[in-house]
Amino acid sequence: MRTLIVLSHPDENSLTHAVAGRIAEAVKATDPTHDVEVADIAKEGFDPRWSEADIAAFRKEAAPPADVLAEQARIDRADTLVLVFPIYWWSMPGQLKGWIDRVFTNGWAYDEGADGKVSKLLGRLGVRLVAIGAADEDLYQRRDYAGAMRTQMDVGIFDYCGAPLLGSDRLLPGAALYPQSALDRAGEIGREIAAAGRSVAA
Numbered sequence: 405m406r407t408l409i410v411l412s413h414p415d416e417n418s419l420t421h422a423v424a425g426r427i428a429e430a431v432k433a434t435d436p437t438h439d440v441e442v443a444d445i446a447k448e449g450f451d452p453r454w455s456e457a458d459i460a461a462f463r464k465e466a467a468p469p470a471d472v473l474a475e476q477a478r479i480d481r482a483d484t485l486v487l488v489f490p491i492y493w494w495s496m497p498g499q500l501k502g503w504i505d506r507v508f509t510n511g512w513a514y515d516e517g518a519d520g521k522v523s524k525l526l527g528r529l530g531v532r533l534v535a536i537g538a539a540d541e542d543l544y545q546r547r548d549y550a551g552a553m554r555t556q557m558d559v560g561i562f563d564y565c566g567a568p569l570l571g572s573d574r575l576l577p578g579a580a581l582y583p584q585s586a587l588d589r590a591g592e593i594g595r596e597i598a599a600a601g602r603s604v605a606a
């Protein structure tokens with residue numbers, strides 16, 4: 405089994421990096437045969453800007469650009485994709501959103517037929533979302549930011565492509581002993597990913 409953890413954060417001392425690292429460690433500690441790749445697209449310098457080449461690929465007039473093909477190949481090698489990100493303006497950071505915009509292409513993530521019907525192409529890819537924020541859970545509920553994020557990401561992106569959502573966590577400072585609580589939950593998430601992989605492989 406193989407898990408790809410994607411994060412986008414310029415500060416290697418951030419909680420986002422620590423959470424991603426803890427998930428990776430816990431997967432490996434639980435199942436040393438499980439391959440884990442941590443891809444920090446900030447460090448790698450992924451360009452999130454939508455370009456003319458992306459438009460051509462969207463219209464199926466040309467193959468996607470090389471950097472997009474490389475990301476798709478990396479996802480194709482994985483059974484599980486984990487996105488670890490700080491919540492910015494009740495959503496994911498711009499670079500990660502641009503990564504989705506560019507990498508989840510028409511013809512690879514989903515397919516828009518000539519009849520306008522959409523086929524979902526990512527049914528084999530389990531997805532886990534791990535969002536890290538600073539506001540209280542109470543505010544997420546009161547303003548329904550929780551529902552807005554669920555609709556936009558869980559439904560709008562991953563269900564649209566048919567990728568089963570294996571879990572969606574929001575790690576917030578409300579919990580006692582934060583940020584240790586966030587790191588503890590990251591460890592649990594890693595163990596859950598390894599255990600799910602084992603049961604599939606068995």
Ligand SMILES: Cc1cc2nc3c(=O)[nH]c(=O)nc-3n(C[C@H](O)[C@H](O)[C@H](O)COP(=O)(O)O)c2cc1C
Pocket residue numbers: 413417418419420421489490491492493494495536537538539540
């Ligand atoms: C531009 C920006 C926008 C933010 N918007 C939100 C937000 O909408 N909701 C929230 O809970 N936290 C928000 N935050 C707080 C970050 O989510 C939080 O500081 C971050 O996840 C902490 O983790 P880090 O150490 O990995 O940066 C925002 C922070 C920044 C810099």
